[in-house]
Amino acid sequence: MENKQITVPLNCATCGGADFEFNEDKSYVKCRTCNREYLGGYDELVEFNQEQISSAVEDMKKEFGKEIKAALEKSLKNAFKGNKFIKIK
Numbered sequence: 001m002e003n004k005q006i007t008v009p010l011n012c013a014t015c016g017g018a019d020f021e022f023n024e025d026k027s028y029v030k031c032r033t034c035n036r037e038y039l040g041g042y043d044e045l046v047e048f049n050q051e052q053i054s055s056a057v058e059d060m061k062k063e064f065g066k067e068i069k070a071a072l073e074k075s076l077k078n079a080f081k082g083n084k085f086i087k088i089k
Helices: 041-048 050-079
Strands: 020-022 029-031
Touching: 020 041, 029 041, 041 050
Parallel strands: none
Antiparallel strands: 020 029
């Protein structure tokens, strides 16, 4: 299996915007759309977007599960190929 990476866009809790400015260490974040300031920085913004993040993780788990199942089925079919007593459908 290959390494997978997802990107979850973070949105402003006030306006839903996704355009932010950060200071160098991301301890301060400001929405460029509505000027809301996140004094807790990037961590606060992530906390407000936790539902979106959790949803993306669940979707990835489902996709990963399907890939594992397909790989396992393929592996089993190949392992028992030509065996007239064991058939994998």
